[in-house]
Amino acid sequence: SSVLTQPPSVSVAPGKTARITCGGKNIGSKSVHWYQQKPGQAPVLVIYYDSDRPSGIPERFSGSYSGNTATLTISRVEAGDEAEYYCQVWDSTSDHYVFGTGTKVTVL
Amino acid sequence: EVQLVETGGGLIQPGGSLRLSCAASGFTVSSNYMSWVRQAPGKGLEWVSFIYSGGSTYYADSVKGRFTISRDNSKNTLYLQMNSLRAEDTAVYYCARYHYDSSGYIEDGWFDPWGQGTLVTVSS
Numbered sequence: 001s002s003v004l005t006q007p008p009s010v011s012v013a014p015g016k017t018a019r020i021t022c023g024g025k026n027i028g029s030k031s032v033h034w035y036q037q038k039p040g041q042a043p044v045l046v047i048y049y050d051s052d053r054p055s056g057i058p059e060r061f062s063g064s065y066s067g068n069t070a071t072l073t074i075s076r077v078e079a080g081d082e083a084e085y086y087c088q089v090w091d092s093t094s095d096h097y098v099f100g101t102g103t104k105v106t107v108l
Numbered sequence: 109e110v111q112l113v114e115t116g117g118g119l120i121q122p123g124g125s126l127r128l129s130c131a132a133s134g135f136t137v138s139s140n141y142m143s144w145v146r147q148a149p150g151k152g153l154e155w156v157s158f159i160y161s162g163g164s165t166y167y168a169d170s171v172k173g174r175f176t177i178s179r180d181n182s183k184n185t186l187y188l189q190m191n192s193l194r195a196e197d198t199a200v201y202y203c204a205r206y207h208y209d210s211s212g213y214i215e216d217g218w219f220d221p222w223g224q225g226t227l228v229t230v231s232s
C-alpha cells in the first residue's frame with residue numbers, strides 16, 4: 001500500500017510556528033486528514049479535507065498542499081500542542097486507508 | 109454526545125480468538141460507516157477494517173481471512189472478531205466513526221471520533 005512519509009520529529013519554541021509535512025506518491029490528488037495523539041490517549045481529528053477544521057479545534061491549526069506534500073501548520077504553538085501527529089489518506093491502489101509514519105512535536 | 113467505548117481486550121495465546129466490542133452512543137451505528145484502527149506498542153496507526161452502512165466490509169491485507177467486522181443494530185454496537193491471533197496483532201484497537209463529504213468520493217473520508225481503545229496482547 002501507499003507510504004506516507006512524515007519527519008519523525010519537529011521541535012518548536014512556544015509562540016512559534018510548527019510545520020509538519022506528509023509526502024507520498026500522488027498525494028496531491030488525494031484528500032488528506034490530520035490527527036493529534038497525546039500520550040495514552042486516542043487520536044483526535046484536527047484537520048479534514050486538506051484544510052477544514054472540526055469544531056473545537058483552534059484556528060492555530062491549518063492544512064495546506066504543495067505538489068506532492070501536504071502540510072499541517074500549528075501557529076503560536078502552546079505547550080498543550082505537544083503530541084504525535086498523523087496524516088491519513090485513502091490509497092486507491094490498495095483500497096486501504098493509510099496513515100503517515102507520525103511526527104512527534106516537542107515544545108521547547 | 110457522540111461516544112465510542114471499546115471493550116474485550118486482554119491477554120490471549122497465539123492462535124487464539126478474541127472478540128472486541130465498541131458500544132456507540134449519540135448516533136446509530138447501522139446508519140454510519142465504521143472502522144477499526146490499531147496501534148502496536150510504540151508504533152504508528154494501522155487501519156484494520158471497515159464496514160459500510162449497507163453491510164459491505166473491507167480488511168487490511170494483514171488481517172484478511174482472520175478478522176471479521178460486524179455490528180448488532182439492536183445493541184448499537186460494532187464488533188471485531190479476531191481469530192488465529194499472532195504476536196504481531198498485539199496492539200491497542202480503536203473503533204472510529206467514519207465521515208465523508210457527500211459531494212466527493214466516499215473513500216476520501218476521515219475518522220472521528222475515536223474510542224479510548226482496548227489493548228490486545230498476544231503472547232504465550
